[in-house]
Amino acid sequence: MTTPLLEIRNATKIYGGGFLSGSKPVVALQNFNLTLPADTAKIVTIAGESGSGKSTLANLVLGFTPLSSGQILFKGHDLGKMSRAQRFEYRRHVQAVFQDPYAVYNPFYPVRHIYDMVIKNFKLANSKREADDLIEDALNVVGMQGKEVLHKYPHQLSGGQRQRMMVARAYLLKPELIVADEPVSMVDASLRAMILDIMLRLRDESGISFLYITHDLSTAYQVGDDIYLLYQGSIAEHGETVNVIENPKHPYVQQLISSIPAPDPDLKWDSEISLPDDEEARTRIEGGCRFYNRCPHHWDRCWDEHPPLYAVDGAGHRAACFLYDDA
Amino acid sequence: MNRNDGNDAGRQIALDVRDLRVHYHTPEGEVIAVNGISFQVMRGELLGLVGESGCGKTTAAMGILRLVQPPGRIMGGQVILKDKIDILALDKEELRRIRWTEISLIPQGAMNSLNPTMKVKDQIKDVIETHEGRQPKQALKERILDLLAMVGLPSRTYDMYPHELSGGMKQRVCIAMGIALDPTLVIADEPTSALDVIVQRVVAQTLLDIKNRMGVSMIMIGHDMGLMAQMADRIAVMYAGNLVEVASTRTVLKNPQHPYTQLLIESIPSIKERKPLKLTEGLTHDLRNPPPGCIFQFRCPWVQDICRVQKPPLKAISPGNHVACHLVEKEMPA
Amino acid sequence: MTATTAPASLAARMTRLRRSPWMNWKLLLGGGILLLMLLMEFYGPLIWDTEMAKVGSAPTNMAPVWVEADKKLGFKEGSPEHPLGTESNGRDMLALVLVATPRSLKVGLIAATVGIVVGIILGFASGFLGGWVDTIIRILSDSWMTIPGLAVLIVIASYVEEFNINSMALLIAIFSWPGPTRVIRSQVLSMRERGYVQMAQLSGASTPKIMFQEMMPNLLPYLAATFTATVSGAILAATGLELLGLGPTRIPTLGMTISNALRSSAILRGMWWWWGFPIIMLVVIFISLFLVTIGLDEIANPRLRGAQR
Numbered sequence: 001m002t003t004p005l006l007e008i009r010n011a012t013k014i015y016g017g018g019f020l021s022g023s024k025p026v027v028a029l030q031n032f033n034l035t036l037p038a039d040t041a042k043i044v045t046i047a048g049e050s051g052s053g054k055s056t057l058a059n060l061v062l063g064f065t066p067l068s069s070g071q072i073l074f075k076g077h078d079l080g081k082m083s084r085a086q087r088f089e090y091r092r093h094v095q096a097v098f099q100d101p102y103a104v105y106n107p108f109y110p111v112r113h114i115y116d117m118v119i120k121n122f123k124l125a126n127s128k129r130e131a132d133d134l135i136e137d138a139l140n141v142v143g144m145q146g147k148e149v150l151h152k153y154p155h156q157l158s159g160g161q162r163q164r165m166m167v168a169r170a171y172l173l174k175p176e177l178i179v180a181d182e183p184v185s186m187v188d189a190s191l192r193a194m195i196l197d198i199m200l201r202l203r204d205e206s207g208i209s210f211l212y213i214t215h216d217l218s219t220a221y222q223v224g225d226d227i228y229l230l231y232q233g234s235i236a237e238h239g240e241t242v243n244v245i246e247n248p249k250h251p252y253v254q255q256l257i258s259s260i261p262a263p264d265p266d267l268k269w270d271s272e273i274s275l276p277d278d279e280e281a282r283t284r285i286e287g288g289c290r291f292y293n294r295c296p297h298h299w300d301r302c303w304d305e306h307p308p309l310y311a312v313d314g315a316g317h318r319a320a321c322f323l324y325d326d327a
Numbered sequence: 328m329n330r331n332d333g334n335d336a337g338r339q340i341a342l343d344v345r346d347l348r349v350h351y352h353t354p355e356g357e358v359i360a361v362n363g364i365s366f367q368v369m370r371g372e373l374l375g376l377v378g379e380s381g382c383g384k385t386t387a388a389m390g391i392l393r394l395v396q397p398p399g400r401i402m403g404g405q406v407i408l409k410d411k412i413d414i415l416a417l418d419k420e421e422l423r424r425i426r427w428t429e430i431s432l433i434p435q436g437a438m439n440s441l442n443p444t445m446k447v448k449d450q451i452k453d454v455i456e457t458h459e460g461r462q463p464k465q466a467l468k469e470r471i472l473d474l475l476a477m478v479g480l481p482s483r484t485y486d487m488y489p490h491e492l493s494g495g496m497k498q499r500v501c502i503a504m505g506i507a508l509d510p511t512l513v514i515a516d517e518p519t520s521a522l523d524v525i526v527q528r529v530v531a532q533t534l535l536d537i538k539n540r541m542g543v544s545m546i547m548i549g550h551d552m553g554l555m556a557q558m559a560d561r562i563a564v565m566y567a568g569n570l571v572e573v574a575s576t577r578t579v580l581k582n583p584q585h586p587y588t589q590l591l592i593e594s595i596p597s598i599k600e601r602k603p604l605k606l607t608e609g610l611t612h613d614l615r616n617p618p619p620g621c622i623f624q625f626r627c628p629w630v631q632d633i634c635r636v637q638k639p640p641l642k643a644i645s646p647g648n649h650v651a652c653h654l655v656e657k658e659m660p661a
Numbered sequence: 662m663t664a665t666t667a668p669a670s671l672a673a674r675m676t677r678l679r680r681s682p683w684m685n686w687k688l689l690l691g692g693g694i695l696l697l698m699l700l701m702e703f704y705g706p707l708i709w710d711t712e713m714a715k716v717g718s719a720p721t722n723m724a725p726v727w728v729e730a731d732k733k734l735g736f737k738e739g740s741p742e743h744p745l746g747t748e749s750n751g752r753d754m755l756a757l758v759l760v761a762t763p764r765s766l767k768v769g770l771i772a773a774t775v776g777i778v779v780g781i782i783l784g785f786a787s788g789f790l791g792g793w794v795d796t797i798i799r800i801l802s803d804s805w806m807t808i809p810g811l812a813v814l815i816v817i818a819s820y821v822e823e824f825n826i827n828s829m830a831l832l833i834a835i836f837s838w839p840g841p842t843r844v845i846r847s848q849v850l851s852m853r854e855r856g857y858v859q860m861a862q863l864s865g866a867s868t869p870k871i872m873f874q875e876m877m878p879n880l881l882p883y884l885a886a887t888f889t890a891t892v893s894g895a896i897l898a899a900t901g902l903e904l905l906g907l908g909p910t911r912i913p914t915l916g917m918t919i920s921n922a923l924r925s926s927a928i929l930r931g932m933w934w935w936w937g938f939p940i941i942m943l944v945v946i947f948i949s950l951f952l953v954t955i956g957l958d959e960i961a962n963p964r965l966r967g968a969q970r
Contacts (some may be wrong), residue, residue: 104859189591223599242601259524261528
């Protein structure tokens with residue numbers, strides 16, 4: 001069995017609560033586990049709403065912030081123990097595409113700057129001609145041409161163009177993994193398909209795996225191979241995308257999927273739901289299931305213990321809910 | 328006061344927009360943001376105004392309320408409220424009087440513009456007293472509590488500060504402020520865009536609830552077709568400053584007539600079945616130089632010669648359904 | 662090894678220079694005027710006899726050349742020998758202005774430059790590194806700001822025997838570094854979270870490169886604004902010291918001239934040229950600084966640049 005590409009073991013991240021800070025600790029991510037194989041490229045969706053911990057996960061995998069406990073192993077190497085040189089090398093293999101297609105560009109430079117930076121720092125080319133070819137090649141992969149866009153400033157391009165150029169930048173290094181943090185949520189609906197299509201092609205033709213982080217289950221349904229649904233820092237359910245979305249088992253996921261407005265006037269939301277008025281305290285480090293207050297099925301046990309992941313049908317589909325405890 | 332009886336034949340027009348035009352004067356030229364749009368909103372109806380970024384839907388809403396800021400300017404048209412009042416022709420004082428009382432706005436990101444130093448009760452009190460003068464304390468308190476109940480908020484919200492509320496609750500406070508003076512029409516600009524899916528559902532249901540109980544008309548601006556399907560009675564589709572289709576929700580979603588609407592509907596990612604993705608290009612012309620003829624000619628898969636020279640008018644093909652396309656043959660007799 | 666420049670490529674290089682974002686007319690105009698004023702020290706004596714700025718070198722109380730005499734107020738009519746008039750100590754105004762302007766400007770520029778350089782170093786360190794470095798620098802700069810600068814300057818100045826422009830400038834610089842430090846620190850803090858900084862980290866850029874290549878250009882407007890404010894503050898502080906007689910008394914500066922004028926009741930005596938011309942020079946200085954700020958703002962923000970073309 002080959003070393004997996006990415007292995008996240010019991011990752012936990014707690015913010016704040018330090019000696020000098022005045023605030024209570026916040027558990028952003030708790031006991032997160034995920035494995036990406038090295039021999040197959042996959043698009044794994046990490047889905048959740050705001051506060052679910054998905055952006056924290058992106059920051060952890062990209063090395064922007066350290067873990068509070070647990071490990072992240074890339075091809076067997078522990079991210080937390082890497083030296084500066086190793087971390088630099090890491091960037092050759094793991095790149096990112098971010099949500100805001102405007103903020104990632106330095107408004108002072110023409111857009112070519114982002115490619116030049118990568119090529120120079122990682123010594124991808126020996127001459128300007130080579131660099132130009134590399135950039136042109138990457139732009140073609142995303143359906144664009146250098147002479148039309150490279151000299152322009154970020155504000156002169158559309159959101160869709162900027163985002164595609166971001167993907168091209170990530171592709172420049174031919175990484176094995178791209179962390180895409182909400183890559184289409186700030187892009188127009190009719191242009192999203194283009195970017196998602198690029199992701200699919202990169203997976204199939206270049207063997208690049210993706211961690212696709214999003215709150216939009218519809219796009220996840222279209223492109224994800226596997227899906228992990230997070231709720232307030234913990235995995236609520238995970239499995240193959242089609243399976244989880246068509247047969248959700250966790251009460252939160254069920255409520256979530258039924259709340260997605262169907263573009264069909266004959267399929268209205270079936271019932272009125274109401275939210276409890278209090279936002280659940282996220283500072284509980286110990287304690288039970290985070291969904292307790294909003295769950296129609298909760299028992300006392302749910303308040304005391306945090307449910308582990310139980311298998312709900314074959315094929316790696318698991319949900320963190322005592323409803324599925326067969327014991 | 329404005330209880331809607333749901334009587335179709337006697338349906339009154341709450342808002343009649345005629346040939347509204349808004350331009351932006353920039354150093355690089357004049358951008359035609361809203362290019363002569365016309366539509367109507369009936370009493371008690373929710374009209375969804377959809378389109379992608381840059382299509383002019385927010386600018387149109389600002390035009391209706393006369394809130395367009397320079398370098399934007401309203402270049403022409405009429406906006407007639409309740410068959411009587413032309414908003415674009417009012418003087419400053421009259422305009423101030425009808426804002427909030429006859430027509431109100433829940434702007435984009437409203438929940439982030441609540442005053443963080445004032446309690447909820449004071450902010451609502453502000454809205455009421457600015458337009459109706461000082462109110463007796465007890466009556467005012469009851470009125471505010473009624474408003475909060477109408478948007479589904481518990482009474483203890485009365486005394487809370489915005490930062491103590493969740494996103495969904497803050498948005499509902501904004502809705503309460505928008506309906507506080509019982510207006511004829513409420514314009515909601517992307518009221519749920521920053522909210523999580525489940526919270527979005529609750530807020531959307533609140534809006535529908537209010538619409539049904541108060542009989543208030545609404546224009547809801549957005550780009551989520553799924554949400555429109557759940558909430559809107561009719562949908563108006565904008566592209567690059569022009570209205571291309573105005574029709575009942577069912578027609579727009581199940582049987583769209585205009586090629587752009589068809590494109591939008593096809594782009595909706597489904598959660599029921601996996602389809603191959605439909606790829607398209609974005610806005611392809613400069614908003615300063617709209618081409619002669621149909622605004623959609625560069626992206627239309629069925630473009631004809633006539634489309635390049637003659638701008639198709641928005642014409643009715645059946646009661647309540649209008650399309651601006653040369654290829655749609657049937658026209659309803661006048 | 663000199664290469665022969667073919668005419669075509671020289672023209673191309675000229676065009677590129679003309680189109681370069683640094684060729685911003687506001688920056689060039691403002692910077693040009695300031696440069697002109699600084700160089701007055703060197704070309705001043707070439708165009709006018711600057712020795713006449715010394716006391717007693719000209720007849721007293723003469724009006725500028727175009728003004729009539731006024732027996733009632735007691736000043737004589739002007740003459741072409743002293744086109745801007747003279748003041749009651751017998752100094753020629755034109756010479757005075759030519760000598761004083763570069764001096765006052767130098768004080769401001771030296772003090773502000775020292776302040777900004779310290780501000781950049783400490784502000785970047787504080788904002789980017791965070792942790793205890795940030796805490797120490799922050800405590801230092803915040804508490805330093807509470808010290809009444811002028812009072813301390815007065816005490817120090819009263820102990821110093823000989824005062825020249827440079828030492829006064831450095832003295833004032835002691836109190837002009839906390840402001841820039843705070844401004845730069847807060848800008849760095851907010852910029853640190855920007856998308857393009859994260860992107861630069863992902864692209865393998867080292868920390869110094871991120872600071873200078875990514876953050877610095879976007880800091881330009883803030884640096885310029887801080888610089889302008891510090892220069893003005895320094896010139897005013899210098900004037901304050903001179904008013905109390907603590908500045909270099911033998912070498913005239915603009916501030917000192919104005920305070921002399923006020924003390925000699927020049928306003929009552931109608932001798933507007935005594936305080937008028939120095940004020941005009943100060944206004945020109947501040948306007949030039951302002952133009953430089955706006956020019957840098959346009960350079961740093963390409964969106965504003967678009968309006969130019």
